[in-house]
Amino acid sequence: MARHSPETVEATEDYIHVRFRDPDEFDTIRTPDWASDAADSVTLGTEVRTGKHPDADGWAVQSVLVPASVGTSDAESVAERVLEKIES
Numbered sequence: 489m490a491r492h493s494p495e496t497v498e499a500t501e502d503y504i505h506v507r508f509r510d511p512d513e514f515d516t517i518r519t520p521d522w523a524s525d526a527a528d529s530v531t532l533g534t535e536v537r538t539g540k541h542p543d544a545d546g547w548a549v550q551s552v553l554v555p556a557s558v559g560t561s562d563a564e565s566v567a568e569r570v571l572e573k574i575e576s
Contacts, residue, residue, distance in 0.1 A: 499560050503553040506567035514539030517550055527570045534570060549574055
C-alpha cells in the first residue's frame with residue numbers, strides 16, 4: 489500500500505487537522521464511527537474524516553483530527569499511525 493504523507497497540518501482550538509488528501513477530490517465526506525474507534529486506539533479523542541471519490545466504490549482517509557492537547561509536533565506521527573492502522 490502506498491504511503492501518504494500529510495499535505496497540510498493546521499491547528500485549531502480543539503484539534504490539529506492533518507490532511508492527507510484534498511477534500512475537493514471527494515463528492516462525500518463523513519466521520520464514521522468505525523474509523524474513530526480505530527483512531528481512539530492510537531490516541532483517545534482522535535477522529536477520522538473519510539471521503540468517497542465520485543468514480544469509486546470505496547472510501548479513503550481524507551484527514552485525521554488529533555486532539556490539540558497532543559501538540560502540533562506529535563500530531564503528524566499520530567495521524568500517520570492512524571492512517572496505517574485503517575489502511576492496513
